[in-house]
Amino acid sequence: MRAMAYRGPYKVRVENKDMPRIEHPNDAIIKVTMASICGSDLHLYHGLMPDTRVGHTLGHEFIGVVHEVGPSVQTLKPGDRVMVPFNIFCGSCFYCARGLYSNCHNVNANATAAGGIYGYSHTCGGYDGGQAQFVRVPFADVGPSLIPDWMAEEDALLLTDAVATGYFGAQLGDIVEGDTVVVFGAGPIGLFAAQSSWLMGAGRVIVVDHLDDRLEKARTMAHAETYNFNEYDDIVVHLKKITDHYGADVAIDAVGAEADGNFLQHVTSAKLKLQGGSPIALNWAIDSVRKGATISVMGAYGPMFSAVKFGDALNKGLTLRMNQCPVKRQWPRLFEHVRNGHLTPSEIITHRIPLEHIAEGYHIFSSKLDGCIKTVVLPHAD
Known part of the structure; x- marks a missing residue:
């Protein structure tokens, strides 16, 4: 597959990487249809986040279609459209039981405070992110949600973090x-x-x-x-x-x-x-x-x-x-606000780029060029 890869401060490029695989029975593999560049990605891009390793794929805001599921996954099936919160969480530990999904105790061996975050260095668990054509999603029965039929995909994308x-x-x-x-x-x-x-x-x-x-x-x-x-x-x-x-x-x-x-x-x-x-x-x-x-x-x-x-x-x-936002805890109320027209998340998007141009996308966003506020990345664009 094609995926963004970190090569050092101010250096990112698109490379061929191995397809992610099912590593645990409750994993899912998601074919990413949209991702985005977040302001907090710039901390990694500028080399300010500890333990950001060469080859790491960034991106914690993404949506997609289920490509494959592990044998114990019960809530998702191939072909489902899903939105994935940026937090990786188990759903059953002391913190998850209290809705503190961003502080999950079972997903990050490298920190006592933060839980797991997609594409946010090994400080946050070392999980590859969604600025790629495919991504592995752990705890697939807990994190992802089906995108409602009435919701626009760009709105769903922004609900995974920014909104x-x-x-x-x-x-x-x-x-x-x-x-x-x-x-x-x-x-x-x-x-x-x-x-x-x-x-x-x-x-x-x-x-x-x-x-x-x-x-x-x-x-x-x-x-x-x-x-x-x-x-x-x-x-x-x-x-x-x-x-x-x-x-x-x-x-x-x-x-x-x-x-x-x-x-x-x-x-x-x-x-x-x-x-x-x-x-x-x-x-x-x-x-x-x-x-x-x-x-x-x-x-x-x-x-x-x-x-x-x-x-x-x-x-x-x-x-x-x-705190880091426990994203999924916010979704029920946010779904209501979007459906009722009180929030239209996609109005914030200023740029849409294919994955192959992501180095330019980071440069534009980092340098605040061309009135850039929010960039959507399209991994399967021609």
Whole structure:
């Protein structure tokens, strides 16, 4: 089969790889019909994720058709159209029993915190991802779901991570009716978090970023107030001014340790913008909310060498809530929102490329060229 392969920082290419095979009776092999490039993939692309090995296939957002199933699989059969959450989970451990699928105890021997994630290095279990023509899906009776007949495939694709994670971020914010919510980051997850904040009763939604095309999307898609932090000497001071000098009720960090910047910045955080390896967005969130507020974190964080303002969070009485999204737990409600027209996930897609052009796709997305917000990868395109 053809599959994307990581060859080192800023180097990816499409190679011939062996077809995945059934390794456990509850495995399935999925023929991937659509995948996508996620903002968190850039952490691997830029060489910032530990133990990303040469030859690893990335991609944790994908849908497809069941190609083969193991002998114990009962819920799927060849030919079924399925959507696959980015979490790999067993469904029966202490954490899965509590709906914490992203913290499954049985799928990642390399970490005590994160569970398994498709295509996200050996730190997250070493599972090959979906930027390929075929992918092995473990625990096939637990993770994948049939795509409803009424659901568009591109909408289903985005529900495998971006929509679910944005919705989860708003959920973690414990939004009360009328709350002012500020979202840091207008990438796909930030945009869906802003949309979801309205669904949960927000009275005002503010989005902060520095890319004008993404801020325009936040205005048209999420009906949010937007501010470009490059236009202000101190975005925190501005956010306080526009909230009666109290601050927002809820802040959502949809940036994380932004997958950008250079090694000096990672070590020193010398460049006080949203750069890699530093918690700038999180510190802005801590500084810009009112006392007693809630901060939700779903941006991807790895090793950091610079300080989070934990003392300030303590003294302000803030509640910090965070986790990787347990995707499948969000699906029943999200299916309702999509079916009723409250969410149209596919409106965020700006680029569609065949798998063979994925190196160019990563370059465009990484460099924020051509107004790129979300890229769909088509593994079987001519």
